[in-house]
Amino acid sequence: MKRLLPVAPILLLIALLLSPAAALSGAKQGLSLWWSSVFPSLLPSFICLKLAQKLGLLRLTARHPKGRLAAVIGFSLASGAPNGAKLLCALMEEGSLSARNGSRLLPLVNCVSPVFLLSIIASELLKNKALFQPMAISIYGCAVLLSFPILFHRDTLDHSGEAVPAPAVPFADAVAAVIEESMLDMLRIGGCILFVCTLLSVTRPILPGETASAALAGFMEVSAGTSAIAALAMPLRLQASLLIGTAAFGGLSLALQTLCCFPDLQLFPYLLKKMLYGALVGLICYLLFPLFPAVSAAFASRQEVLTRSLSLSALALSSALSAAFIGILSLMIGPGKTICRK
Numbered sequence: 001m002k003r004l005l006p007v008a009p010i011l012l013l014i015a016l017l018l019s020p021a022a023a024l025s026g027a028k029q030g031l032s033l034w035w036s037s038v039f040p041s042l043l044p045s046f047i048c049l050k051l052a053q054k055l056g057l058l059r060l061t062a063r064h065p066k067g068r069l070a071a072v073i074g075f076s077l078a079s080g081a082p083n084g085a086k087l088l089c090a091l092m093e094e095g096s097l098s099a100r101n102g103s104r105l106l107p108l109v110n111c112v113s114p115v116f117l118l119s120i121i122a123s124e125l126l127k128n129k130a131l132f133q134p135m136a137i138s139i140y141g142c143a144v145l146l147s148f149p150i151l152f153h154r155d156t157l158d159h160s161g162e163a164v165p166a167p168a169v170p171f172a173d174a175v176a177a178v179i180e181e182s183m184l185d186m187l188r189i190g191g192c193i194l195f196v197c198t199l200l201s202v203t204r205p206i207l208p209g210e211t212a213s214a215a216l217a218g219f220m221e222v223s224a225g226t227s228a229i230a231a232l233a234m235p236l237r238l239q240a241s242l243l244i245g246t247a248a249f250g251g252l253s254l255a256l257q258t259l260c261c262f263p264d265l266q267l268f269p270y271l272l273k274k275m276l277y278g279a280l281v282g283l284i285c286y287l288l289f290p291l292f293p294a295v296s297a298a299f300a301s302r303q304e305v306l307t308r309s310l311s312l313s314a315l316a317l318s319s320a321l322s323a324a325f326i327g328i329l330s331l332m333i334g335p336g337k338t339i340c341r342k
Contacts, residue, residue: 019202026201030194046182054174080113085262107273108143112247125230135244138285192256218246221253237289245282
C-alpha cells in the first residue's frame with residue numbers, strides 16, 4: 001500500500017487532464033461552497049477560539065485539568081469541526097492531555113456543529129426542524145457517552161511533567177496574530193474542499209447510478225454527500241439516519257481539514273474510526289426515530305411507536321447497535337495503535 005501512495009498523485013493528475021471540464025466544474029463548486037458557506041460560518045468561531053487561547057483561556061482551569069478537558073469536549077461539540085481538533089491539539093501541546101488519549105477523543109469530538117444539523121440538514125434538506133432532535137441526540141449523545149471512559153481514565157492526562165499553559169499576551173497583539181492565523185487556516189480548509197470537490201466531479205460520471213454517486217459524495221465531502229442523499233427517494237426514517245451517519249463520518253474533506261489542524265494525524269486509522277462512529281450514530285438515530293412523533297405523521301400514534309419499537313427489524317438493529325457500540329468503544333479506549341504521534 002505504501003509503495004502505491006507516491007503513484008496516486010500521478011494517477012489523479014492524469015484523471016484531471018482527461019476530464020478538464022468536469023475538473024473545472026468541481027473546482028468551481030468547491031470554491032463556491034467554501035466562499036458562500038464554510039468561510040463565513042467558520043471564520044468567526046476560529047477568531048473567537050484563537051483569541052480566547054491567546055488571552056489565556058487554558059490558564060483559567062490549570063488546577064482542574066479534567067474539568068478543562070470536559071469543557072474542551074463540550075465546546076468542540078458546540079462549535080463543530082475542525083475546532084475540536086484544534087482544541088485537543090492545544091491541550092496536547094501544553095502538556096495537559098496525553099497524545100494517546102487525545103487521538104482517541106479526536107474522532108468523537110471533531111463533529112459537525114449543531115448549526116449545520118439544524119440549518120442545513122433538518123431545515124434545508126429535510127424541510128422539518130423537528131428532525132434535529134433525534135439526530136442531535138444521536139450524534140452528540142453518542143460522542144459524550146463514548147468520551148466518558150476516556151475522560152475518567154487514569155492515563156488520560158499527561159503526568160510526565162507539569163502542564164504549562166501558554167502565557168497570556170496583550171489584547172492588541174493577540175487580535176493581530178489571531179486574524180492572521182485564522183485566515184491562513186481558512187485558506188487551508190478551502191484548499192481541502194476545492195481538491196476533494198474536484199476529485200468528486202471527475203469520478204462521478206463513471207459511477208453506475210444515483211445511489212452509488214450519493215455514496216461516493218458522502219465519503220468525499222459532507223455537504224455534497226448530505227445533499228445527494230437528501231435527493232434520493234427513500235423513507236424519511238432511513239433518509240434521516242443516513243444523513244446523520246454521513247454527517248458523523250464527515251468525509252474525506254473534513255479529514256483533510258483536520259489534518260491541517262492536527263499535523264500528526266494518521267489519516268487512514270482516523271477515517272476507519274469515523275466510519276464506525278458514523279454507522280453507530282446512524283443506527284441510534286434509526287432506533288430513536290419513532291420516539292419523536294412530531295417528526296413524521298407516520299409515528300403520530302403511541303401504539304404505532306410501540307409496535308415499531310418491538311418489530312423484528314428494530315430488535316435486529318438493537319443487536320447490531322449493541323455490537324457496534326461495544327466494538328467502537330473497544331477501538332476507542334482499548335490498547336492498540338494510536339492515530340497520531342506525539
